[in-house]
Every structure is written in structure tokens, then in C-alpha cells.
Amino acid sequence: MPPRRFAAHDMDFDLGPDAAANWSDVMLEHHGLYCRFDDSRVQASTSKSWTLGHIGLTQADLACVVLAPVGEERSSWQGDWLYLKLMTRGYIDIEEAGQQHRFDAGSMFFIDPERSFQESFTERAQMTVLRIPKSNLRERGLRHSLPRLVITDSSSADTRAARALIHCIAQQQVAPSPMIRDLMGRQLLELIDALLGAPGDKATSRSAEVVLLRARRYIHTSLAHTGLDTSAIAAAAHVSVKHLQHVFRSQGTTVMGHVWHVRLQHAQRLLNARQTLTPSAQEVAWQCGFATAAHFSRAYRAEFGICPSQVRASTR
Structure with missing residues (x-):
């Protein structure tokens, strides 16, 4: 909350x-x-x-x-x-x-x-x-x-x-x-x-809390990269892919499930922002790491029950 x-x-x-x-x-x-x-x-x-x-x-x-x-x-x-x-x-x-x-x-x-x-x-x-x-x-x-x-x-x-x-x-x-x-x-x-920064941020630390902090920090700063995947996140968190997957499963989610959730939440904020120069739905898709506008539209509608273009039209 x-x-x-x-x-x-x-x-x-x-x-x-x-x-x-x-x-x-x-x-x-x-x-x-x-x-x-x-x-x-x-x-x-x-x-x-x-x-x-x-x-x-x-x-x-x-x-x-x-x-x-x-x-x-x-x-x-x-x-x-x-x-x-x-x-x-x-x-x-x-x-x-x-x-x-x-x-x-x-x-x-x-x-x-x-x-x-x-x-x-x-x-x-x-x-x-x-x-x-x-x-x-x-x-x-x-x-x-x-x-x-x-x-x-x-x-x-x-x-x-x-x-x-x-x-x-x-x-x-x-x-x-x-x-x-x-x-x-x-x-x-x-x-x-x-x-x-992050607590105890040493390459040798593998505690679940530190791994999550490292991974989430990297995800947050890399949302626009279409190549953001489990391997890249594991490397940034200084752990193996297997260990990273285990840590995220202990939180009731998956690595990429969390990535897409964060991307969609960020997209929602961008679409609802009432600014003088507002990005189009296509531009929001690129800023949030979606390779195509069609993929973004499907994922957004599945998450929020509305098309991103409709959200952008209402904010205008």
C-alpha cells in the first residue's frame, strides 16, 4: 500500500x-x-x-x-x-x-x-x-x-x-x-x-536481499533495452541465472515476469502524464523496451483492460 x-x-x-x-x-x-x-x-x-x-x-x-x-x-x-x-x-x-x-x-x-x-x-x-x-x-x-x-x-x-x-x-x-x-x-x-546505492554491494554477496536489490536496480535503469533478459540481469547482480531465478521464485514471481510488470507500470505512468509534450503510444512502447507497438498494445490491454492509444487520447 x-x-x-x-x-x-x-x-x-x-x-x-x-x-x-x-x-x-x-x-x-x-x-x-x-x-x-x-x-x-x-x-x-x-x-x-x-x-x-x-x-x-x-x-x-x-x-x-x-x-x-x-x-x-x-x-x-x-x-x-x-x-x-x-x-x-x-x-x-x-x-x-x-x-x-x-x-x-x-x-x-x-x-x-x-x-x-x-x-x-x-x-x-x-x-x-x-x-x-x-x-x-x-x-x-x-x-x-x-x-x-x-x-x-x-x-x-x-x-x-x-x-x-x-x-x-x-x-x-x-x-x-x-x-x-x-x-x-x-x-x-x-x-x-x-x-x-545498495547495501553491502559486493560481488561476493549472494544473500537474497542484496541480489534482489541489485537486480531491481539494474532492471529499473535498463527498461528501454529490448535485450534486457535474465542473463544480463544475472550478470549485473553477480550471480548465476539459476540462482537469480531461485531468488525471484521465492518472491512469488519470475525474473522476466517482474521485468514486464515494471515496464507496464512505467508505461502507465508515461501514458497518464499530463504534460505539454506527451509521447505517443508508440514512443512509450520504445521507452519501455517493447520491440513493437503491437506487442506493447497486447500486453498493456491484458494488464489494464484498455488499449494504450485510448489512454493517450483521454489524457489529451
Whole structure:
């Protein structure tokens, strides 16, 4: 089941008589976070949230507040999402699994709300937060459940470039059109691909989880290749064809069955996209790795009960 749609909203903690209670209610309902203020040093805070496609984005300016994720018993639980946090000013203290971490401006890290942690803002700090659906990461063969914090290498040129691009996109806020915001969200997912990678991605690892992640990641990046087959996927996953087939059978499917499912799901997204320049059904077929438009049309109709040309006509 996909996670709930991220709610766009602005919040200001204006120090009024009901400000703390109102802020806490919104943090609990929309962000799945318990909120506690330091009554002796209370200061104004702000938070602005919006969406970029499937990704939720928040810019927060916080002071003298402690945050902790709610448990699965609450409807606002955020366990179906992963957070990428970029500190832009000040610092944040995080306690997780008995360990203390301090992140100052320029730091960037991933954290999983499925695990218990506590964030403390003892002084004023600003950060940009990406909220990423785990289903999107799972589909791409990426890590979607983190046992602990994943901290990016601040000295890496790749990290610095990714950080600069995230910061630039965050500055655009809600001004761009929905189409451009959706495209920016896809670009952020590509960046997350590069930052997260796959766990324990060594050629000698044959655990089912790692093999699946490698295979799905390769499938996702190779959908347009008509030569995408079990042998190519097995080679990319560093296992034999027989072992790869066994791993996918344990998931209740086959290697190529999964490939065609992903291709058709991707085709459905392309056909339903409402953009200024929309690809034809034939172009979608090529982009999704179908050798002929006829094969694509038959497979699409068998999966969704409608011809791709009919879908394209309705979106126009």
C-alpha cells in the first residue's frame, strides 16, 4: 500500500497563547512527530512544506524544540517514508540507539522514522528535509529500510554537488508548474539513487536481499533495452541465472515476469502524464523496451483492460 500523500502547508510558531498546542497538533498530524518546547527559552519557529511529485519537501527554521517520531499505533506514523535531511544553518543533536550525533551546517544524512530517535534543537537551526516514499526506493532496488543513520561523506565532490542541487531545488518552493515540480521530484530520486546505492554491494554477496536489490536496480535503469533478459540481469547482480531465478521464485514471481510488470507500470505512468509534450503510444512502447507497438498494445490491454492509444487520447 502506498504511503499517504504528503500534505502541503505552512506553519508559524508565533509565541501566541495557543501556539505551542497548535504547532504540536500539526507536527503530530502531518509529520508524525511528537513535539516538546523548552518553556524557559521558547522562540519563534517556522516550517513550510510542499510536494515535488511523490517527494515531500520541508524547509524548517526551528529553535528550542525536541522532536521524536510516533509509533506504528498512530495513524500519522511515518514508517512508509525515508527522510533525507540537509542542515543549512546551526546544528541538530540526534540520539539514536543509545548514540549521540551532532550535525552542523552542510551535513546531510538519511534517517528512518521506523526506528526510534530524538532530535534536539537547543539553538536556532535551519534544514531542508526530503520525505521519500519507501515504495519508490523499493521499486528502484534501493535500500528502503535503514537500521541506523546513514551519513553522507561531506568531503565528497558528489555529495557537495548533490547538496547544492537539493538546496537550489528547495529554493524554488511552489512557484513552478505541477509538471516541472514533478520533474524536479524525479531528479531528486535520481540523486538519492546515487547517494544511497545498495547495501553491502559486493560481488561476493549472494544473500537474497542484496541480489534482489541489485537486480531491481539494474532492471529499473535498463527498461528501454529490448535485450534486457535474465542473463544480463544475472550478470549485473553477480550471480548465476539459476540462482537469480531461485531468488525471484521465492518472491512469488519470475525474473522476466517482474521485468514486464515494471515496464507496464512505467508505461502507465508515461501514458497518464499530463504534460505539454506527451509521447505517443508508440514512443512509450520504445521507452519501455517493447520491440513493437503491437506487442506493447497486447500486453498493456491484458494488464489494464484498455488499449494504450485510448489512454493517450483521454489524457489529451
